[in-house]
Amino acid sequence: MFNRRDFLTKIPAALLAGGATMHLRDALAAMEGRSATVAFPLDVASWDPVVSANPTISAIYKCVFDQPLELAPGLGFAGSVVAEHKWLSKDCTVLELTLRDGVRFHNGDRLTSDDIRFTFYDRVKNDKASLLAGVWNKIERIDTPSPLKAVMHFSQPMATAPAMLADIPAYILPRAYYEKVGKEGFMQKPVGSGPFKLLDYQREQRIVLAAHEGYWKGAPKLKQVVFQITKDPTARAAALQSGSADITMNLPVREAERLGSLPDMERHIDPTTGVILLQMVNKGIFTDRNLRLAAHHALDKPSLSRALFNGHATPIWLPAGPGMPGYVEGFQIPYDPAKARTLLAQAGYSESKPARFRFYTTKGVFASDFDIARAIVQMWKRVGIEAELQVLEGPMMYEYQNNGKFDGPVLKPFNPAGGDPGTYSGYMLDPKVSFSIWKSDDIPPRLYPLMAEPDQEKRLAGFRSFDQWQVEQGYSIPLFLGLSTVVSRKALRFQPYRSGVLMPYSWA
Template sequence: MSAKTELSKREFVSLMLGLPAAAFLPHIAGAQSADTLNIAFMADLQSWDPTAVTFPVGQSIFKCVYDSPLHWSSDQKLQPRQIASRKWLDDANTRLEINLRDDIFFHDGSKLTTEDVKYSWLTRKKDKRLAIAGMLQDLMDVEIKSPTQAVLVYSKPSPSADFYLGFLGVYILPKAYHEKVGDEGFLAKPIGAGPYRLVDYQRGSRIVLEAFDKYWGGAPAIKSVTFQVLPESSTRVAAIESGRVDVAVQLPFREAVRLEKNPQLNVSMFPQAEIYMMQIPSYVDIYQNKDVRTALHMAIDKAALAKAFFNNLAKPLQVLATPGSSGDVPGYSFPFDRKKATETLAKAGYSKAKPLQMTLATTNGTFPNDYEIAQAIAQMWRQIGADVKIEEITIAKYMELNHAAKLPGIMLYSWANATGDPENYSGRILNPALRFSAWKEPANGERIAKLFAMKLGDERLAGYRALNKDASDNSWSIPLLQPVANMVTKKTVSIPTYSQGYVLPAEAKRTT
């Protein structure tokens, strides 16, 4: 076993010991009727305003309550949803005509129209605190032609604009209701136009939904859905193994493998439309040193991580794109070389005798094996001369710190990209104009702005591939793995899997 491609047995054993035991399992009703569904979920919502946050984990719940204008399929094809059709009206890609379905109702019985679109996407985006202000930053006007037809007018060429109509933060809220009750009233009693309406919410505990009988797609077969908020992954394991929930998502990989032997359960494991990466904050002084960044990147044995935590099903990444996607760079690789990493860190003035003092932030149980992967990487960095403090933070805290440019150090994060397009990988991860970015290099802003304005085609993709290669060469961010997601269900439950990690109860069925 080569030291350059695998962890030693001692390293592997040390990483796998001491993992958290199953936590106390809160009370969850055990008996299930044919039209109910209990889901062990990994996080609560940050906000009930779906236009306020870019929170990939919460999209399953947002899609239940609000639906979405367009919908990305598991194979990353953009499909009609609330928007029945769309087309560009000009060659410059500044005027996009959209046509809504004419049978969409909000949960209060009012009809969804283009007035609601204009309010949600244009009026409300004036509040720069809302995520939609960033997602639709170039949207200049919404010209209403009829209750179901409007033209989205962009301030500059925006050939990929429709990508975002099925992505994070871009939802349609009820204008009349929101104006009547205000922000606080809406957060206290949110309504949307999705297949389910909210009937009970206990923060940090559970979200109870009821099927909406006027949903344009027909009332779902599953009439009552409860998302049990169980951040501790071992608690989700215990919940599904005991039969007290019907569905559990994002379990530790080793536990999902073990549960494959349970005759009462179905286990699905599938590649995610996400990348595990290390976000490096340019505003933390030590990371301005390229030798420091290069050494940390070079010290990570990505193949060993894939083997130890995903049984080689996860794919090591060389750039900020999933293997085989349009932003991937065939033939390119960033080397793993522990000896050279030690020498490079020494050039920056750090060694085991004078270690680099650093913080590695990570979630715990939000993404498969997140905390354990952070532990493994910290150990790899200690071997080259770093003194690593692991800081466990929640997704909500990460969002707060990252958006305010206050991350204390490097952050292990799983970046979701329903579209698969490189604009939503490096185009946003490295764009200093956006709050999602941790590495805020001004030159990248100019470069990415040009890519954003380019027509879809080979030249644009070549530009993103060049950006991706430069990003890895300079270690502005460190790509790690394309992770493998999992969903475990009772044998009596059938629910589709999505590479985006969506759990959509409206598409679920109970079988006998």
């Protein structure tokens, strides 16, 4: 972060580098120490915030757009655009939202229930291929009895709706402005109600955000945030160390540890609510439960964490870790190569007659994805499993998933922000939704009653039992909690959120 003595050196250089797009007021904000620069790994794919469910990109979208509900730094709901929410039905099919009065979009328009209806119903109806539709296609209608009251009617129970209203990609868009300028106009000049508004955008280079002084929570302490697009992690580390950035993320663990040991820096290597797991498929040799469980018992997760994450990645045996609502103390599918070989033998396989299949992964989509996959292949090989590694680009992963093309296990992240177990298994295993890769008839009778349970404690207890059952069937193999690696200057007073999303509004 800049101070006054930086003015004669850094500010003129910044003005020359940015040309006309960096104005004197921006320079003055930087001089006063009210500007922060983020060395950031990704650019936005679009200024339509529903096109990406990537939690990294959410750092930018959450600056510009509000969500109906908000999460506290830990878990649970915090103050949000929705002042109150409650179920009006016992089967979780009618949800009432009472909006906070006085919330304004960046162009001055008032945020009302009509914007909720536009975002979560009209746009879903008109663009059924969007990520928003993948979550909210159960909405039959949204009534707007008053500007501050919206009532969501679902075609089937959706107990997870409040959690999903605080999750990605549930960002509120302004109907009047969007319809006035059209989709292309909105992409050129997006307007939200978030704590920052877009000041300048240079694709694949930088995003400059200015404080929204009329923000309903109060104006941000930072008057400007610059996201400098820096895809290479080595370059991000160098930007932080040289002083051209104040904070960066998604560094290799050992690099985060090194930078965090410098005098003016602090590191945050924290588990998130995301999970890394193997989604199994109900095809071919994987219809045999013995084979699926053998594949789980063959994995030494603590060793993987030590080798690839210096021990910081938290091994999990359910799609939840300590401190999350779905966590069950003491539950494990232990690393046991002898048991894996016994189960393989019962399925008709051995080291001399190995089980062979394709195993799908990405490379570079999340931290160490390809390295995790290669290590798993080697662990499987030791017990009699020969996996042929298939690397797919992110878009191809979605195409395979949506069209049922997977014929073997898939290594992937799943990143619900709120940690609600219904947003994990409720989507990963529901055979009716596109997120599901494993599909079997024994799931709906166990899952659907939980999706209709309005009693929170009863629902969470039910999901803990459900997840123990599905893991014991080998329907999924949870591996690790997500891992956030952030290094920042101490003066920024960075505060980590359990979701793993950067929140510049909270920085000082």
